[in-house]
Amino acid sequence: MKKFLPLVLIALSVPALAGSETWKNVALVDSMCSEKVKADPDKHTAGCAISCAKGGYGIFAANGKYLKFDEAGNAKALEALKGSNKKDHLRAVVTGELDGDVIKVTSLKLE
Numbered sequence: 001m002k003k004f005l006p007l008v009l010i011a012l013s014v015p016a017l018a019g020s021e022t023w024k025n026v027a028l029v030d031s032m033c034s035e036k037v038k039a040d041p042d043k044h045t046a047g048c049a050i051s052c053a054k055g056g057y058g059i060f061a062a063n064g065k066y067l068k069f070d071e072a073g074n075a076k077a078l079e080a081l082k083g084s085n086k087k088d089h090l091r092a093v094v095t096g097e098l099d100g101d102v103i104k105v106t107s108l109k110l111e
């Protein structure tokens with residue numbers, strides 16, 4: 001049994017990782033402005049994104065679809081925006097689990 005224990009532990013950890021995805025170089029936009037800036041999200045400013053934080057955040061995926069963040073993701077996005085010197089071209093790397101049109105964010109980093 002001791003020989004198989006490491007294999008069992010690995011097998012049990014795979015489903016937890018299977019749902020995790022990473023979106024790289026994606027436009028970070030607040031939900032309130034997502035439709036307005038869809039044509040060119042890189043012109044959306046950090047100041048606007050911070051002032052519209054109440055509506056939450058999300059990203060435009062490669063297919064152009066807007067994916068919202070969960071509450072934890074909204075908090076991570078706001079913290080990243082406030083801690084950055086970027087004024088526009090708000091690109092990020094986001095890792096999390098997609099549930100419908102909502103990403104359960106585990107990590108977010110502005111590029």
